[in-house]
Amino acid sequence: MIRLSNVSHAYDGEPVVDDASLSVEPGEVVAIIGPSGVGKTTLLRVLSLSLEPDAGTVELDGDSVWDADEDRRLALRRRVGMVFQDASLFDATVARNVEYGLRVRRGWNDRIRDGLRSVLGSNGTPRAVEEALDVVGLSDTLDQEADSLSGGEAQRVSFARALAYEPRFLLLDEPTSDLDPRNTGLIEDAIREARDRDIGVVVATHDMHQAERIADRVGVLLGDGFTEIGPTETIFEDPSDERTRKFISGELVY
Known part of the structure; x- marks a missing residue:
């Protein structure tokens, strides 16, 4: 579970979130x-x-996040994965964009480099990337340049990027x-x-x-x-x- 308890936050002294719990x-x-x-x-x-936050507590799976080292x-x-309103894709292929979340996480680069059968698909793309793109209906865009996508397709790639590392x-x-x-x-x-x-x-x-x-x-x-x-x-x-x-x-x- 992720839990917010009595969370408040302000910008420049103006309250934005006040005593929110979820x-x-x-x-x-x-x-x-x-x-x-x-x-x-x-x-x-x-x-x-x-x-x-300025006040309140945030817990994930029982850990108090801001009290942790x-x-x-x-x-x-x-x-935790996040998908923003603006897709903000890199100047690279769709596959490389979706891979990004995996590559910045500890251990994934070694697993990809080693070519573990359970990690890589038949074309060398991580299976997690292929599966995430399949979920958003973009399986056929692996090698397509991200800047050629429509706005809706770019947002679906952004979703796949967050989904690929299984948050x-x-x-x-x-x-x-x-x-x-x-x-x-x-x-x-x-x-x-x-x-x-x-x-x-x-x-x-x-x-x-x-x-x-x-x-x-x-x-x-x-x-x-x-x-x-x-x-x-x-x-x-x-x-x-x-x-x-x-x-x-x-x-x-x-």
Whole structure:
């Protein structure tokens, strides 16, 4: 489990996340919904273990992340993958882009160099890369240059790059923003596949319909922490907090 307890963070003295608590289990999808500027991306950065909050605790598998020494913290951070809204691919082939997450992790370079049968596919590409690209429907792009991809394809490669090193938790920041319905559907299918692989997935999204389609639980973030977190059906059909109801119905405008 990854758990945030009473987490707060501010930039230049302005609170962005305030007293937020959230836990995520392997094998579930949690959607964080809310308007722009309420701290969804900051919360993902805290969950990714790359941003130390000003207050509160962050635990992964029972370890208090920011109380751990540097080596232990790095080992914990390697269990979490992040997919940003901007795919940010390198000037290289699709395969090399997806391999990157493997190559920066201790031990993988030696395994790839040794050509272990369990690691490499028939063409010398790591099997994990082939499998991740298959999940996002891009198996035929291994040798294609990344700069030749469409925006939707690039975002799917970014997803595959995070999936290839088999994180325990996968965080996605507006992963389908401005994508066409086909690419959106393929990424949503990939999210479900990650859940089936027992990966915990957290998706920050403006798209409430997407949250309804893919999430097991939904957290509503409205600028002063979560108004509530609960099963998707409950949040959308019978929320307990009046602010949640007004936001879902469109009465609460930001």
